[in-house]
Amino acid sequence: MFDPVEKLKEYVRHASVSADPQFKAGMLGAQNFVTGLLSEIGFKVEVVPTALHPVIVAKRGDNPQWPHVIIYGHYDVQPPDPLDKWTTPPFEPVIRGERIYGRGTADNKGPLMVHLTAVGRLLEKTPNLPLRITFVVEGEEEIGSKNFKTFLLANKEKLRGDLVYFSDTGIPNPEQMVITVGLRGMLAFEVEITGPQSDLHSGMHGGVLMNPLQALAELCASLHTPDGRVNIPGFYDAVVEPQPWEREQLAKLGLKEADYAAFLGIKEFHAPPGYTPFEANRFLPTLEFNGISGGYQGEGTKTVIPSKAKVKITCRLVPNQTPDGVKDTIFQTIRSRCPKGVTLTIIEQHHATPYVAIPPDRSNTPKDQSPILARGFRAVDKAVTEVWGRPPLYLREGGSVGLIADLKQVLGLDAVMLGLFLPEDNLHAPNESFHLGVMKKGIETSERVLAELAKG
Amino acid sequence: MFDPVEKLKEYVRHASVSADPQFKAGMLGAQNFVTGLLSEIGFKVEVVPTALHPVIVAKRGDNPQWPHVIIYGHYDVQPPDPLDKWTTPPFEPVIRGERIYGRGTADNKGPLMVHLTAVGRLLEKTPNLPLRITFVVEGEEEIGSKNFKTFLLANKEKLRGDLVYFSDTGIPNPEQMVITVGLRGMLAFEVEITGPQSDLHSGMHGGVLMNPLQALAELCASLHTPDGRVNIPGFYDAVVEPQPWEREQLAKLGLKEADYAAFLGIKEFHAPPGYTPFEANRFLPTLEFNGISGGYQGEGTKTVIPSKAKVKITCRLVPNQTPDGVKDTIFQTIRSRCPKGVTLTIIEQHHATPYVAIPPDRSNTPKDQSPILARGFRAVDKAVTEVWGRPPLYLREGGSVGLIADLKQVLGLDAVMLGLFLPEDNLHAPNESFHLGVMKKGIETSERVLAELAKG
Numbered sequence: 001m002f003d004p005v006e007k008l009k010e011y012v013r014h015a016s017v018s019a020d021p022q023f024k025a026g027m028l029g030a031q032n033f034v035t036g037l038l039s040e041i042g043f044k045v046e047v048v049p050t051a052l053h054p055v056i057v058a059k060r061g062d063n064p065q066w067p068h069v070i071i072y073g074h075y076d077v078q079p080p081d082p083l084d085k086w087t088t089p090p091f092e093p094v095i096r097g098e099r100i101y102g103r104g105t106a107d108n109k110g111p112l113m114v115h116l117t118a119v120g121r122l123l124e125k126t127p128n129l130p131l132r133i134t135f136v137v138e139g140e141e142e143i144g145s146k147n148f149k150t151f152l153l154a155n156k157e158k159l160r161g162d163l164v165y166f167s168d169t170g171i172p173n174p175e176q177m178v179i180t181v182g183l184r185g186m187l188a189f190e191v192e193i194t195g196p197q198s199d200l201h202s203g204m205h206g207g208v209l210m211n212p213l214q215a216l217a218e219l220c221a222s223l224h225t226p227d228g229r230v231n232i233p234g235f236y237d238a239v240v241e242p243q244p245w246e247r248e249q250l251a252k253l254g255l256k257e258a259d260y261a262a263f264l265g266i267k268e269f270h271a272p273p274g275y276t277p278f279e280a281n282r283f284l285p286t287l288e289f290n291g292i293s294g295g296y297q298g299e300g301t302k303t304v305i306p307s308k309a310k311v312k313i314t315c316r317l318v319p320n321q322t323p324d325g326v327k328d329t330i331f332q333t334i335r336s337r338c339p340k341g342v343t344l345t346i347i348e349q350h351h352a353t354p355y356v357a358i359p360p361d362r363s364n365t366p367k368d369q370s371p372i373l374a375r376g377f378r379a380v381d382k383a384v385t386e387v388w389g390r391p392p393l394y395l396r397e398g399g400s401v402g403l404i405a406d407l408k409q410v411l412g413l414d415a416v417m418l419g420l421f422l423p424e425d426n427l428h429a430p431n432e433s434f435h436l437g438v439m440k441k442g443i444e445t446s447e448r449v450l451a452e453l454a455k456g
Numbered sequence: 457m458f459d460p461v462e463k464l465k466e467y468v469r470h471a472s473v474s475a476d477p478q479f480k481a482g483m484l485g486a487q488n489f490v491t492g493l494l495s496e497i498g499f500k501v502e503v504v505p506t507a508l509h510p511v512i513v514a515k516r517g518d519n520p521q522w523p524h525v526i527i528y529g530h531y532d533v534q535p536p537d538p539l540d541k542w543t544t545p546p547f548e549p550v551i552r553g554e555r556i557y558g559r560g561t562a563d564n565k566g567p568l569m570v571h572l573t574a575v576g577r578l579l580e581k582t583p584n585l586p587l588r589i590t591f592v593v594e595g596e597e598e599i600g601s602k603n604f605k606t607f608l609l610a611n612k613e614k615l616r617g618d619l620v621y622f623s624d625t626g627i628p629n630p631e632q633m634v635i636t637v638g639l640r641g642m643l644a645f646e647v648e649i650t651g652p653q654s655d656l657h658s659g660m661h662g663g664v665l666m667n668p669l670q671a672l673a674e675l676c677a678s679l680h681t682p683d684g685r686v687n688i689p690g691f692y693d694a695v696v697e698p699q700p701w702e703r704e705q706l707a708k709l710g711l712k713e714a715d716y717a718a719f720l721g722i723k724e725f726h727a728p729p730g731y732t733p734f735e736a737n738r739f740l741p742t743l744e745f746n747g748i749s750g751g752y753q754g755e756g757t758k759t760v761i762p763s764k765a766k767v768k769i770t771c772r773l774v775p776n777q778t779p780d781g782v783k784d785t786i787f788q789t790i791r792s793r794c795p796k797g798v799t800l801t802i803i804e805q806h807h808a809t810p811y812v813a814i815p816p817d818r819s820n821t822p823k824d825q826s827p828i829l830a831r832g833f834r835a836v837d838k839a840v841t842e843v844w845g846r847p848p849l850y851l852r853e854g855g856s857v858g859l860i861a862d863l864k865q866v867l868g869l870d871a872v873m874l875g876l877f878l879p880e881d882n883l884h885a886p887n888e889s890f891h892l893g894v895m896k897k898g899i900e901t902s903e904r905v906l907a908e909l910a911k912g
Contacts, residue, residue: 188757197721203855206742206772208733210726213745217676265653270666270797277664286662289669290760291751296768301644301805303770304746314759316662341726349757399659
């Protein structure tokens with residue numbers, strides 16, 4: 001068997017930045033590395049082309065009686081900029097202390113290596129393991145998995161399985177494992193306000209017309225109540241209150257508001273009443289402004305009344321909201337609140353359905369879940385408890401991972417998400433690293449999870 | 457005597473763009489052109505260095521008993537971009553129809569040529585004209601006359617005069633002359649709001665803190681009342697209502713609201729009650745947003761909660777407001793309205809005092825005015841009526857020309873501003889031009905004005 005840390009170094013050396021065509025060689029290198037390693041541990045590998053970067057699909061086990069687990073990963077990484085902030089070059093992995101540094105070590109090359117190693121070891125010990133395993137490793141996660149749904153739709157038959165299993169979520173510290181059971185959905189759009197037909201001199205024409213920047217400010221200011229809730233009729237109608245056990249799990253994390261405020265660099269929180277900040281960013285939907293622009297933005301002054309002003313907005317959604325369900329009320333409200341004298345255009349961008357898969361022991365409706373999913377959750381719970389000495393926590397996260405909702409929607413499969421990266425791993429930032437202790441224990445855990453699943 | 461149109465062509469060929477160091481040769485060329493022409497018509501010329509572009513000071517007449525008129529102009533022009541929008545090259549002047557095209561033809565080379573020609577002709581006819589004339593021609597008007605006040609303070613003695621006289625304002629059409637009797641002042645500043653210490657992921661942290669973009673929107677939205685007035689306590693306290701004759705003069709312009717709305721490309725005006733749009737942009741102060749920025753502004757989406765958001769604001773001020781008089785109430789109000797959970801910084805930029813010089817026949821307090829200013833206004837009224845066949849209108853403009861307030865403040869001098877450029881002259885835009893008919897009549901008028909002033 002290979003050495004997972006040496007193999008990870010080799011993997012990280014392939015600069016697989018999906019966003020930038022200059023890294024074409026790195027993308028191909030990473031792809032070949034993954035297909036090679038999968039072949040080495042006995043998988044039948046197929047490289048499925050998409051409109052941009054191909055998806056690697058690799059299978060072992062063809063007995064239709066065996067359970068079928070689909071392990072997801074991605075071989076692309078974030079751009080390494082700003083390069084001058086890296087202590088050592090991003091694509092020359094090095095070990096310092098208990099960490100391996102390099103772009104992609106944590107997101108997602110290290111975690112994928114955890115599962116590749118676990119599978120390799122397990123199959124070495126048990127070549128006839130009664131488990132069907134399919135790796136699906138895509139190359140566009142860092143650019144929004146744009147072609148992943150199309151890929152899923154075209155390869156539905158191949159991916160008929162029982163369970164998705166992967167690691168692309170986080171844990172709070174090396175001692176406490178977390179199973180991510182939910183992610184927020186998203187509705188992204190842009191609002192453009194147009195006033196005069198061209199930019200005007202604010203001396204000649206100031207004070208006679210509605211300035212698009214003022215109209216935009218008035219519109220944006222109307223979208224929240226002073227207590228921090230979203231001020232759109234019906235916005236919260238479909239929101240399901242978190243269950244008491246979810247608040248309890250979260251409380252067990254032991255997070256301190258003062259620490260969180262210090263991390264964010266803010267003096268006070270601004271979350272809706274009845275929710276701690278840790279609850280608000282997991283259990284509540286939001287409407288956040290991500291960017292605003294209009295008029296002169298350079299140094300000094302330009303006395304202009306701009307023709308146009310724009311704001312970029314994303315709403316995070318929670319169960320049982322859906323992008324289609326909230327879109328109309330949001331857009332209608334925005335249109336109705338546009339000040340007179342200007343015109344308003346809404347440009348729809350992407351969206352994602354919120355996702356939640358409650359472990360069966362916690363669910364109010366356990367019958368809704370497949371026996372194999374229930375077994376998956378129990379297998380992870382058992383393995384984590386054995387390896388880490390304490391059970392995992394089951395938590396929702398505030399972010400959105402559209403492909404999870406796609407997997408659910410297209411394949412009808414839920415996911416067991418074993419968190420492996422730490423807050424200090426610097427994902428998407430300079431000096432990204434992966435904790436070698438977590439990696440080692442992760443491999444042990446994953447091997448046990450898969451062995452347990454194979455028991456059928 | 458020289459041919460003013462040929463001389464103007466020669467002058468325009470010097471590409472004197474003050475904003476761009478690449479045009480150094482053009483700046484020097486224009487400066488030499490002006491000093492040469494002033495010498496040619498009998499002036500003693502001095503080139504006074506400043507921190508950037510020098511000011512030309514040229515004098516004739518040294519009898520201290522004679523009235524002393526100071527003629528202002530500027531030899532610098534706006535950048536010519538975008539070049540591809542010009543029908544003919546900006547620095548190769550050509551005549552098409554009744555217009556001469558080229559950068560600076562109207563702003564301010566043509567109007568300065570009007571006065572240079574008038575002075576030249578008058579002195580040719582009357583070499584012993586009992587009038588002291590000082591030309592002050594600066595090279596930084598298009599970049600905000602940054603060093604002009606310093607120049608004035610250092611050269612106060614040299615510029616001890618009775619009256620400033622110049623043409624750098626507009627007229628509505630070639631038949632109707634306008635004397636600009638007032639300009640709005642300005643207070644420019646920037647408001648920066650800081651929330652979290654760095655940009656945050658809106659999935660991980662959305663919904664727990666005050667988003668700086670939201671805080672900025674709420675703050676900006678609070679600064680106007682729904683009827684279009686500025687919503688700052690005490691803001692209007694010092695504003696002097698326009699006198700009935702001012703509204704009458706304006707009405708004589710015969711402007712139509714429908715035409716103005718069509719020109720601006722808006723469906724409706726948004727001016728405070730009791731004022732037509734034409735009155736609002738001359739007689740009322742404003743608070744206009746000139747630029748707003750924060751967060752992601754590129755294509756598509758970035759799920760970020762930005763650390764900072766900014767808005768650029770200019771207030772136009774009217775008599776008897778002063779920048780210092782309104783600053784405190786504006787800044788205090790803005791500080792008091794900043795939402796909790798973010799911090800606010802105000803960055804002061806430039807300011808200008810509003811200016812008004814009411815012609816003596818209209819003034820409620822004629823004793824306040826110097827006899828020579830009164831004579832200046834009467835001279836212009838008479839000359840315009842003779843040359844154009846109808847008297848000029850006396851109007852305030854909505855823009856701000858800081859140097860006028862500087863001249864008033866440092867030298868204690870009021871200005872008689874003879875408008876010469878037309879709306880269709882395309883100042884600061886491609887295909888700038890100057891109307892040759894207006895130029896010809898302007899020369900005749902200016903010659904009469906100066907002859908009249910010389911009568912003492």
